[in-house]
Amino acid sequence: MCGIIGAASSRSVGKILIKGLQLMEYRGYDSAGVVLNKDEEILRLRSLGKVSKLEEIMISEKPKAFSGIAHTRWATHGAPSEENAHPHGSHDDIYIVHNGIIENHEEIRCSLRNKGYEIASETDSELIAHLVHFYKKESQDTLQALMKATTELNGAYSIAVVCKEEKGKVYAARQKSPLLVGLGIEENFVASDPLAIVNITEKFHMLEDGDFAVITKEDVVIYDQEGIIVEREELKIDGAATATTKGEYKHFMEKEIYEQPDCIGNTINGRLGESDVLDNVFGLGSSNSFKDVKRVQFVACGTSLHAAKTARKWFEDICEIPCYIDFASEYRYRNPIVEDNTLFVTISQSGETADTLAALNYAKEEKYLGIVSICNVPTSTMARESDWKIFTNAGPEIGVASTKAFTTQLAALLILALSISKSQDKNQEKRKQAAQDLRETPALIREAFKLKDEINTITNNISSNDNALFLGRGMYFSIAQEGALKLKEISYIHAEAYPAGELKHGPLALVDETIPVVALAPEDSLVEKLLSNLEEVKARGGTLYVFGNAGSTIEIKKGKFINMPKCGDYNAPIVYTIPLQILAYEVACLRGTDLDQPRNLAKSVTVE
């Protein structure tokens, strides 16, 4: 969601900025723009649609400039259009790019109009340019003006600013929206995402909330919210580890699906011993603190929320403690009652999801025992803000639809359940079984990949329908929800998941001869009940696609039974996710959608 890049360099920055935007395309956007602070003038180029369009315009202009800012916009305030695309300017002097949402934009708009400012776009972001311009008239100092302007902003922002008079300089500010500084040789950068510049530098400073930065090609100066110069920790981000090519695959999503055996291996490596989880895998002191955990509160969004829902049974079963699960966007608005010794756990691929971060900040003020994050991006805000953490080590996930993030989150959640159980000396045999199942997961996922041809025999029927139902029971209801989410977000087929037992309470009315019904039928204690529910579908002439194994075979007249590899109790939910990802991917390919960047969606949802 919105990507910012700014550069000050001894070489011309046009290409660097465009390349940076391209590397952030995966975050989701609908328009793009760039401002180049050329010797003689400011050049602003903006276009609706892909960055490649902007690149074409830029190539024809052949601009030479040693500083500039650029942006990919994901529309929030105002439709996707050239006028609403960033950078926004004020009096052809101050230009800004912004990621986030300014909540008090109506109030600021009125006050700026009263001061005589003409506002050209429908965005909240343009107002920032005018505010900086207004305060600069007072102080003649762009940094001071930016600092003053931000005191008027309520909400989240990361901002980069250039001023026409100040060639070779970029200003930046951060509040509740990701922004980092990249350190190069005779050049420095700001960006929302290290991926934008990781091909140029491995050295970064993460800005903290309230920070400002001034970058030139020689220097980076960071100020805190009091305006005092501060040092921020220098981080090294390995360029090779964040490689972002599709390799032999057609799409990033496809690559990410087939990477999962290695990713799961990376999640469990160094965390599991012979027959149990190792101590303190969530950080020093975590095992000791986990002795006191009496319940767990999970918050997350989307796919990450499905991971929490799936894992609940592990916490009940292995740790014998209750679990509460909330949508991050809802949690803090319902005055949650926090009981003593509750562990607060956030789950997030990006570690920057605004709703999850806001929930985490809310939780910090409550009497939780501590905050754990399960996260894929070690440099993320969430990781920094938590008491304990575990990185899922899945590598960069570029496809907007989460795949490897989900299965590695499940592995990490099982590791969390094992850690709490070990700290409390409970259910050692179950822990041993779970550790063994985790180790066998990569091989079982490889087995599941072999089902691709069989899955492709059902994709035509699914892709020619505009609706689909997904059914499961217990943990597999959450896996069915994840399967339905995958299908809907990349193929635009309306897909809903239900616990199979709920079918007769309403959704059965949808079952006719056309709607495909996908069911997960692993051999568990609920399989008999599930099979009876599937009979209800058969009796209405429904088309059933069942993923199961020997103990769950069902005679299917219309549809298909797909035989899954025999899994352990603790790895089956991870393995049953795989065919649903492949199904969604193959169906989306048939429908010809832009499946790495599905319409209207963003990878990193940094606004509330």
Ligand code: F6R
């Ligand atoms: C779906 C998907 C989203 C994310 C959600 C949370 O495929 O990717 O539902 O899971 O936006 O994102 P993170 O995990 O980064 O907090």
